[in-house]
Amino acid sequence: MLFSKLFIPTLREAPAEAEAISHILMLRAGYVRQLASGLYIYLPLAWRVMNRIQKIIREEMDAIGAQEISMPGLHPADIWQKTGRWSDIGDEMFRLKDRGGRDMCLGMTHEEIITWLASMEIRSYRQLPQMWYQMQTKFRDEARPKSGVLRTREFIMKDSYSFDRDEEGLAASYQKHADAYHKIYERCGLRFYQVQSDPGMMGGATAHEFMAPSPAGEDTMVLCSSCGYSANTELALSVSPQQKLSVGATLCGCPGQAHSTSVGDFEDIPTPNRRTVAEVSSFLKADPSCFIKTLLLIGKEGPFLALVRGDQELHEKKLAKVAGNFRPAQKDEVKDVLGVAAGFIGPHNSKLRKIADFSLKEGIFISGANKEGFHTKGIRPDIHFEAEWHDIHVAQTGDACAKCGAEITIEKAIEIGNIFQLGTKYSLPLKAVYLDEEGRENPVIMGSYGIGPARIAAAAIEQNNDKDGIIWPQSIAPFDVEIIPLDMGDKEIEEIAAAIYSNLSGEGLEVLMDDREERPGIKFKDADLIGIPYQIIIGKKGLKEGIVELKARRTKQAERVAPSDVVKRIKELHSVL
């Protein structure tokens, strides 16, 4: 393909609205343009990348026996009403009415539609299992679209659905998808992890996400390099390190400290105007891990206390699983319920229900005295307060793995795929049932599996770039090779460029030739920006010595190769990958 005939509007400077690296580079290198918040136009280069990614996905889906179909993006409301999601989902669903006044919505996902199809067509166990997938546009009225193509309001998704007669079948379909996803991401050249995730509103018990580590990611994952435990922080368990004793730690007096018995005594100490853990901690010269952070929350059955250690953050989702839905108490509610201002509340001498993090089970602590201007030291669990013990903190760096005890690492990541075991959440309300050998009616057991091709592209850029631009993994680059003839007026250069171009194309490679009448500097800069893995540079200097240069975009290393050997050499490099 000729550069001069392709629309590649590169930008010398990054548009002000872009922040994420992938966003900046996609704009600068002429891959995308923004129509409105969360809505992007994919220009020729980006669309080629998307097509390559989708091709890889299709090949791997087909390989596990999934069948491609296509469902509408516009849905009637009544199916969504049957599963309850019409009302469960809020503003994130685009809703509209057709001319007849019927409620409709733009599909955010297709569980309802595919289950409707299964309910109409599947009768017998003989028809199971089935795996159906599609590449379809999804619409979600995101509260905050961000980071370019990473979080948009309209996006293409490969979504597949499995239908099995029982849980064993589901487990097999689920595993097939997990395996296929591994192959897809490997082929796309991404670094990634499979982590446990929260099924959330999707329903079902088991779910995993595929995560591409990147600082631009919105998710945080917990990884244990020792036992392999990996989970999204939205549910990851961890064990906080032991209480830290420093100079001032004598005040909380952990067991084992020489002077702990005397100074660890239960006693109120004045802490005027110090409310937060940070304030009291520096005032008393005691490590934050010596404190109990006491939070007043209002649950369905009234107010209760949540206790985490001073160096921890409360994990609201974990707590909600134990305590049901709750909300934080307002300032005046704290006064009303406890008779003291927030900042001075503690778990001892309080009759409220208490849910405490495991880390507070051992040690001696400082907490609010339930008395304005005072904190209490020497608080011992089970002696000075009783609580229900759970893991209700957010896992953080320095914590130990809940499975094996090794130190965990915490990493930001882009969610590039997810898989859910749905069970009967959709088949029951939509009556997708089959008859077994005995003629009994059973609900179909379902799974749901998604991949966002645009996120794969963005993650690939986030993981592969340098100061000059994108460095595409070979498999998903818009082209395999870019030919850069430095002087389009020169006959010899043009002829050799044309010959190499046709030979490479003849080998089935996708080739971009920068045939523009531009200065060398501009061609080099654009080539690096666009990020095609190999550049063949043809200039007078080299030809005088009988060579052209073959440069790898990633390393910037140039090999001097005879024009007649270039095609062979490129093929060698390709076969390695």
Added chain:
RNA sequence: CGGGGCGUAGCGCAGCCCGGUAGCGCGCCUGCUUUGGGAGCAGGAUGCCGGAGGUUCGAAUCCUCUCGCCCCGACCA
């Protein structure tokens, strides 16, 4: 939805505080010279200063409202 920031030429920005005929760099057009990492010289074009209303003799600048975009948080089936 809460907090913050920004809308001035195609892109990046200055001007706004302190009102007085809108500027810089890059890009674009023409010509000549150049041609291995975003060329040089000369000439040229380009603005509803996001929109509406108000204050004023006069508004990019001050006030009110509104729309859009970005960032942090909440949310994210």
